[in-house]
Amino acid sequence: MDRDGHTLWPGSRQAWCPSSPVYREHALALTTALAQRYHGHPALALWHVSNEYACHNLPCYCDSCAAAFRRWLHGRYAELDDLNDAWGTAFWSQRYTDWDQILPPRRTTTFSNPTHVLDFSRFGSDTLLDFYRAEKAVLNEYSPGVPVTTNFMTLTHFRHLDYHEWAPEQDVVSTDHYVIESLEHPRAELAFGADLTRGLSGGRPWLLMEHSTSAVNWQPVNRAKAPGQTIRDSLAHVARGADTIGYFQWRQSRSGSEKFHSALVPHAGRDSARFREVCELGAIAARLGELKGSTVEADVAILWDYQAGWAASGPAMPSADLEYSLTGQTVHRLLRDRGITADLVHPSADLTAYRLIVVPTLYLVRDEHAAAVAAAAEAGAEVLVTFFSGISDESDHVRLGGYPGAFRDLLGVRVEEFFPLLTGETVPLSEGTGRLWSEDVTATSAQVLSTYAAGPLAGRPAITRREVGSGSAWYLSTLPDEQTLTSLLEQVTSAAGVVPAADVAPGVEAVRRRGEHGSWLFLANDTRTDQTVAVSGHDLVADQPVGPVVLRPGGVAVVREA
């Protein structure tokens, strides 16, 4: 049932609501039958449970989920008054006096309570995780030792599940990724998703369960891949830590809902450029076996937290234009443009090894995670925090006394009020322009690097830096234009001692994987002219010695470095 009270599945006789006992029993019975049949099969290498959890059945607002939500809340809050406090029900007379009064955040005629909505997202993710654990337990019982995984969906905008809670339950982290060609930077989004998957995998190699050889069929217009792009997109995942790459689908179906989704063998058959490129990729893959188990080099961490994203997307926020992923993706892309790879990690991750830590729009943050960021700066890291970070705590209660509450002391700034910019509006800075957001910043102990040059905040700080221990903490109170942001990132990475994987022109992607016995530099040329990169070794794509590498437009190389 959706939040308007409509049944989500009028088209199916078997409701597969995530809280339905019937659905669960049915699924576990099927899994048991499969496990019984195949547990001893010699080809059994890995169990893949279900498919793209949550893609089609979350959120669900039905009565079964309402009851399950109440049970989940009972587990989270010992007393009903703890829930009342967390949800701030004193406001708008929303106080609950009985657990049975609680419903999912269904449609109302005004805004839902934001912490109610946040807990409902947590509940949804936990409910399906519990389902997955039950399926996994069956498989572990019948085939102990055989690894189990389920395919995540690390496309940037799929955020129904908190994969940081799910990852520890995977014997190997696996994911699906499809390129969205209508994005402004589709390949940067692919890299973001891959780096996020590696972050979920704790840096260890991971498995790309699904991607496509060419067009998909579920976008409004489904662009096909250009010649060479099947190979290049696949290697882009390998560069960022995938040790396996899979596809949907083997043979393009003649009928049904995905007949216009590309495949390894297209409708045209084996006598086709697409199938020949797939075969060529197979030959390359055979040469890449030596990379198995190697890991990706990254000195930069960008923090990513699904729960912060849920809270930042809550009802009645300062600006609907501030999409959670926007600042993180922008920083990631501009670093990638300079050949710098970043790990996307949870705020609870071990940050000690990173030279630069980016905290983008981390609206909701726990005290201990904010403290870990401060400690990293103290210990020598550069920390770059963007606007709308550190605002609220785990219950989405605003930290009072001036924004950005949890990072105020670290950054040496105090913000009295947000000044979001209207859609399309920009504000001049002392260097460059800002968009999306501005703030009434006072530099309490920070150095001012850039100021607002006009408007209601004219003369106030826009970008600041504060020296902290042996590191420093930078604050961005607006989203600068790309040239200004690139220049700032150059300052920050220079201060951090972060260097590119290779000295490349803008538009050439460079990522390094390193193993026990060597290193491999992945290169891809996104520009329209030939590009030369000063690296020597053996190119596993062309299967020939190189030094330097000359990349044709669209060309790729995987150089075993000499």
Place this chain on the structure above:
Amino acid sequence: MDRDGHTLWPGSRQAWCPSSPVYREHALALTTALAQRYHGHPALALWHVSNEYACHNLPCYCDSCAAAFRRWLHGRYAELDDLNDAWGTAFWSQRYTDWDQILPPRRTTTFSNPTHVLDFSRFGSDTLLDFYRAEKAVLNEYSPGVPVTTNFMTLTHFRHLDYHEWAPEQDVVSTDHYVIESLEHPRAELAFGADLTRGLSGGRPWLLMEHSTSAVNWQPVNRAKAPGQTIRDSLAHVARGADTIGYFQWRQSRSGSEKFHSALVPHAGRDSARFREVCELGAIAARLGELKGSTVEADVAILWDYQAGWAASGPAMPSADLEYSLTGQTVHRLLRDRGITADLVHPSADLTAYRLIVVPTLYLVRDEHAAAVAAAAEAGAEVLVTFFSGISDESDHVRLGGYPGAFRDLLGVRVEEFFPLLTGETVPLSEGTGRLWSEDVTATSAQVLSTYAAGPLAGRPAITRREVGSGSAWYLSTLPDEQTLTSLLEQVTSAAGVVPAADVAPGVEAVRRRGEHGSWLFLANDTRTDQTVAVSGHDLVADQPVGPVVLRPGGVAVVREA
């Protein structure tokens, strides 16, 4: 239940449908309890009943409302055939033969009957007004003599209630107003709402129950107020007749749905520019006490009728681009730009004191109201009627024989057919251009001031004037560009002998309040340069003598005139 048949409140256990007896009993019991507890409290000055009636529960299409609607119709129409005549049910074989056949205008697969829809709007407003009266009766019983009010919402686009029916039930008219920064002219809209509130209050001072010190949280992007704007927006309401200004909310909440709505005390605390400006406003307010009871000077009336707006927004109209408020707001804004204040009054208001009466898009009009407008012209007023006025009667039956039926004789024109312009389309006039609308006008006894210069109506009259008694009646058959309309308004006001409150540059707002013992000129500078206004006296904002006043950009003054 909405018109698609969805429950409006799946998220609440207690349906607060306006016709629900349970809800009504519950609300009256609460009111009784409050009245019993506080009726003797020494601080009790005024009862504020409920909050923003209709904002969240109208229209409702449920079965309870269906039954109540039938009862209401029974009260309006003595016989079922009177209803059949009023609704024109002969068309499309919609004839009702039993009251029980009548439903709310729920979703159908084609257009609803427009008079059915219009009566349903009347029913909704009346139902809540009846509810309010019941609440008020309880309060009057327990604390006779203590005034009672409920906060209207005189934002231009909130039109669920016919406040002209509600106003007589208020011991003091009160309203809420929030600035919509994404509008093209947000401050003109504020002025429009304030003048409308004053019109509802019969010219007497009124109470601004709620507005905000800075950003709200329910718009897509919520812009904060610039320095000084908290003071200026508040005084803008005082200028137009408010004797009290209130805010939502005192202390900015940490959690819940309105935690990003501004407050008197922001999240940052008292050590903030916003709180300091609030304190400064407090000091100014202390000096404004002398204005209490004074009234606003206006020689212009602009007619405003919620019911005409409902009918003009009905199904299957000539142009969806013709929003009811558009022409009235445009005229109001251009007059304000010249320092001329207008009252927004109901067509039934006493028009005898006005020198200029504007009739903007008064689609539906009663015979007696059209006659009053004609009588005013006869008696010497200038009357300016815009297109799509006087078209239908109280049952939304079109007046035959040529548009604009009810005003045809007064204006001396006859329109054979509407020629709405497509979105973005314009038509050249002999002077300037028209947009939105054009018409096939014949000047039967009017003088032609401007003609269509191209298109299917080339050479036909666009703007006319007819001398009537000692006044005259002007007709606008299109919406001219702003320069042309400004120039026309100069002719009309000049003919009417209407003069600005002060001689100000465009972009400087000037409004005068006058009391028994003096007058006060409110000035506000919307331009980007200093502005000088030739007025002498004592400025209550700066608390110093002035003559002339020099206003900085964004500056305000309230001058007790010498």
Place this chain on the structure above:
Amino acid sequence: MDRDGHTLWPGSRQAWCPSSPVYREHALALTTALAQRYHGHPALALWHVSNEYACHNLPCYCDSCAAAFRRWLHGRYAELDDLNDAWGTAFWSQRYTDWDQILPPRRTTTFSNPTHVLDFSRFGSDTLLDFYRAEKAVLNEYSPGVPVTTNFMTLTHFRHLDYHEWAPEQDVVSTDHYVIESLEHPRAELAFGADLTRGLSGGRPWLLMEHSTSAVNWQPVNRAKAPGQTIRDSLAHVARGADTIGYFQWRQSRSGSEKFHSALVPHAGRDSARFREVCELGAIAARLGELKGSTVEADVAILWDYQAGWAASGPAMPSADLEYSLTGQTVHRLLRDRGITADLVHPSADLTAYRLIVVPTLYLVRDEHAAAVAAAAEAGAEVLVTFFSGISDESDHVRLGGYPGAFRDLLGVRVEEFFPLLTGETVPLSEGTGRLWSEDVTATSAQVLSTYAAGPLAGRPAITRREVGSGSAWYLSTLPDEQTLTSLLEQVTSAAGVVPAADVAPGVEAVRRRGEHGSWLFLANDTRTDQTVAVSGHDLVADQPVGPVVLRPGGVAVVREA
């Protein structure tokens, strides 16, 4: 019930679902009563059954329709496994094991099965056709020999019914047409609808049941007709085969849902330019009686198939921008711009008499229809096939081995993959540019006329031609800009020996009707200057001899040729 499970008629007590036995009984009882009352009336010339079938009650997803759908499927598929094969239920584990498991394609959380959706469209059309047949049987019983018709809606975008199935049941084909002024080419759409109606009528004269004298009231902005346009639009239908033209409505209603729909007698009354133009049209019509029974000359056939349109509009297609009618309408319009009239006919039509056959986006096609097209080329016709034709069979199963499956051999091309262009994207061709679509074409036995000049397909064929028997087959793999397409159509028509009805400038419409005793040339001037056409005879509009005709802007002539 719509596919989200909402009741379609909460506003009506009597559900008129197309499968409802109650509705059917009720309608047949009414028809019987009418037939009993009027069957002997001397004025009875023709029965018009119901009104605009399907406009307001299709598709319906309710339980009654679900049961009727299952019965219909039982009739179409002998065994359940035939249905499973046709729908490709092996994919996504959708296999049905009992007829009762089948539902209408209601809302699901992902794409519906496309063949399921296609069959549901077929079912809807058949269900109402069965209803119509039952109504007609009643009328035939009471008044044998009196012709019966129902009004189609041959506006291009109304496609709920397969009128090619309905046409054989009409004693005279009738239709409704309303001009959509917001279209880029509203009068070309009128001509398309009229030519489609003539195609449905097998070339015989037809009846225009409804159109309007001026504005309608159901578009967002309803533009009125310019002076002369009432006459011109009516004659445009006569030119293309209408022998009768009717209007909605006689007298403009004062109330109800269509009070702002134009009429023969407007609100202004008989003293109006509109009514005078209607009277003038009446006088012209009296002179046009001599055309009765004459037919329209056309050497070009454009194939049109509602079922191909349904399939092409199915879920999860390569490009949502590829609207079924787009290519056919574009070719039709550009031919019309040159004075060439085309018949819009079903793929099963007899094609032997046509010199040029256009196959636009005929996504789904039966083997025998593709064979008929090939046979026509073999016999000497020019055939022009556009992209996304011949892709799937009657069950919407893709024809493997390379697109465009059914036409691959005829065209001598093989397409390996579609490369749809993003919205707004264009691709340069060796001459001109392409938009909307591109493809990876190999010319297996065709001559390459134009190639892609950039992008992933640079150098590959874009437009080809293959000589076939005494005709040839042209293939368009993209939608060229209008100038390039016009130039191509000149080549194709020249090869086919197709000539214009008259030698006219672009923007002058020319259509010829021919009867046993003569011919009539219809001319209309869409340009802004006078146009001279070299034709001699008697103009029935001006009722005077002409030779040549000089047409004022907007002028029309119907010349009985000397």
